[in-house]
Amino acid sequence: MTDLTRLTIADARDKLRGKEITSAELTDAYLDAIDAANATLNAYVAVTHDKARDMAKASDAKMAKGEGGALEGIPLGIKDLFSTEGVHTQACSHILDGFKPRYESTVTSNLWADGAVMLGKLNMDEFAMGSSNETSHYGPVVNPWRRQRLEQSVTPTIHLDEGGFVPAGGGVREARTLDNARLVPGGSSGGSAAAVAAFLCAGATATDTGGSIRQPAAFTGTIGIKPTYGRVSRWGVVAFASSLDQAGPIARDVRDAAILLKSMASVDAKDTTSVDMPVPDYEAAIGRPIKGMRVGIPKEYRVDGMPEEIEALWQKGIAWLKDAGATIVDISLPHTKYALPAYYIVAPAEASSNLARYDGVRYGLRVPGKDIVDMYEKTRAAGFGREVKRRVMIGTYVLSAGYYDAYYLQAQKVRTLIKRDFEAVFDAGVDVILTPATPSAAFGIADEDMASDPVKMYLNDIFTVTVNMAGLPGIAVPAGLDARGLPLGLQLIGKPFDEETLFQTAHVIEQAAGRFQPEKWW
Known part of the structure; x- marks a missing residue:
């Protein structure tokens, strides 16, 4: 079977609706990938195994009845800035030790209403202040990309002489290998970008105050969109600079980013800066x-x-x-x-x-x-x-x-x-x-x-x-x-x-x- 974690959101959505795969299978594939990689990449600060499996099971039950939302059964990672009811929400800061809110952010509420599955909370710069994900209380995230190192070697050229094989000059061969130096994934949404790039979630929520979606996306070869201020509710998102903060998605391709933004965006009575405008079908x-x-x-x-x-x-x-x-x-x-x-x-x-x-x-x-x-x-x-x-x-x-x-x-x-x-x-x-x-x-x-x-x-x-x-x-x-x-x-x-x-x-x-x-x- 194809590695399920390599499916785009659009592809996974089609396979789930076509009953080719189940959300439980897809979710388990991502949880296995996280368990294998997170000690190295440090993209997640909390992995919600039980909650993810329960949500996937509920999605499969809905789809078996021919029901389900736009993101039904799709496993996502959530930046630690978004409040998630009963789940670790600390903005990756020591000062919020042990905080588990009794409420859900509007963005994550919208995603769960559309059927998405939560894999866990993603690492980030503390209170979203940083451009490298090195200010997190939980340590830096490691970019899944590594620099290539050009290595040259001389291959001897030989010919047959009376005395046997004799070296006669040589040729230069070039090979590219990966450098071992650890790189930053950008910030503040470094965990979101790294997790998407390393196939540890199908897509992720992120926030952008001065470039914190777009810079990590550029550093990791992913797509990141900062929507217009007011397009996505800020309610339940830990505030950095309220007149600049805006939530958006990081995804593997443009279509996936469009699918995610459609679900994330909404007007919200709890956020007076959110704008009451219809949310278009961005995928179209x-x-x-x-x-x-x-x-x-x-x-x-x-x-x-x-x-x-x-x-x-x-x-x-x-x-x-x-x-x-x-x-x-x-x-x-x-x-x-x-x-x-x-x-x-x-x-x-x-x-x-x-x-x-x-x-x-x-x-x-x-x-x-x-x-x-x-x-x-x-x-x-x-x-x-x-x-x-x-x-x-x-x-x-x-x-x-x-x-x-x-x-x-x-x-x-x-x-x-x-x-x-x-x-x-x-x-x-x-x-x-x-x-x-x-x-x-x-x-x-x-x-x-x-x-x-x-x-x-x-x-x-x-x-x-x-x-x-x-x-x-x-x-x-x-x-x-x-x-x-x-x-x-x-x-x-x-x-x-x-x-x-x-x-x-x-x-x-x-x-x-x-x-x-x-x-x-x-």
């Missing part, structure tokens, strides 16, 4: 021609020091869309250069407010102190990791009385200008914008340059933060491999609530580039 957009579509190429995304292979990949993407009938248009987004510094004022400011609730009084970790203030201080000092503390301190600083106008207010003004840049481009007739997804391929775990300079880590978000600042949808699509065999992605940015065009255009890139998967070593 796949395969539509893009002839006549106007694709914008922003000059500001050609940043100093950008690797040649990123520029070459971008040019390749432009050529693919042009060959498919799109019109390529040079555009300007003049305030792009201010996006990253403005983001790293707005996001920490909101984080410092959102994380004030974690004090050791009501739930999670509590470190005793001589009085309540001492208890607060000791609990937060022990419970928060280094990166979270850094961002809380930055956020508290920029919101303080003497600096609010100079920093936070200015950053909000910049945010408005960034949004206007996009509006002007779309008003001028551009349908979608094409950019690189990341400035490089995946880097090493505990990389010295990144560890010693947080700004270098923050620069991983240089192509993605504008989308969050403007509240727009963006999708990362695998488009090629670098010189050492690691995946690289392209990003498409769309108009508000026009995810259909993103799926339509991303499918063209996917068809041209082909599919990518890591060579199994784990």
Whole structure:
């Protein structure tokens, strides 16, 4: 039998409906894969074996009666940021030790209503703060991709002489082997991206505050879409920066991402920022021609020091869309250069407010102190990791009385200008914008340059933060491999609530580039 974990969601859905396989078989195949690989990859922080098997059994019973939802029997991984009733939900932070909510997030409620099966909770950067999944209390996730190492060997050439076989020069043979260096999967949704890439779930939920869906997708050769702000409910998702956070899926191909987003998206009375608009059938957009579509190429995304292979990949993407009938248009987004510094004022400011609730009084970790203030201080000092503390301190600083106008207010003004840049481009007739997804391929775990300079880590978000600042949808699509065999992605940015065009255009890139998967070593 074909390895069931290699089936896409669309293929698994068809086989389940056709009674060729059962959800119990599919779920067991994924649980076996997780049990075999998770000690190496560290993608899951909790595996819900019993719950998964019970949900699969219920799905099989429904399908036997000819019933079932859009995701009936499909096993998914859930990022640890999403509240799951009675199941480990800690945002991968020590300060939420032992927390199991008595409620379900709206996103996961929607998925279970459509018949999906929960395999477990996925690792992530603590409170979604990070670009490498190295800030998790549970340790870093390991990218299932490894760099290739080019090895050369000399093969002697021989000829027959009177004295027998005599060496006469040689030929050089080249072979590619996998480097043993462990790489990051990107962050903050590193567990989601790694699990999808390593076939440890059919698809996964993720969140994106400044690139936390799209950057890990690019690093792992998967598809990741950040929907328009308000398209997916944030209720029951642990908050980082409330005006920027948005949930979305990571999947193995564009069609699977479309299927997942259809189930995740909804209006929600419990989230007043969610928008009351019909959720389209995103899957129907796949395969539509893009002839006549106007694709914008922003000059500001050609940043100093950008690797040649990123520029070459971008040019390749432009050529693919042009060959498919799109019109390529040079555009300007003049305030792009201010996006990253403005983001790293707005996001920490909101984080410092959102994380004030974690004090050791009501739930999670509590470190005793001589009085309540001492208890607060000791609990937060022990419970928060280094990166979270850094961002809380930055956020508290920029919101303080003497600096609010100079920093936070200015950053909000910049945010408005960034949004206007996009509006002007779309008003001028551009349908979608094409950019690189990341400035490089995946880097090493505990990389010295990144560890010693947080700004270098923050620069991983240089192509993605504008989308969050403007509240727009963006999708990362695998488009090629670098010189050492690691995946690289392209990003498409769309108009508000026009995810259909993103799926339509991303499918063209996917068809041209082909599919990518890591060579199994784990």
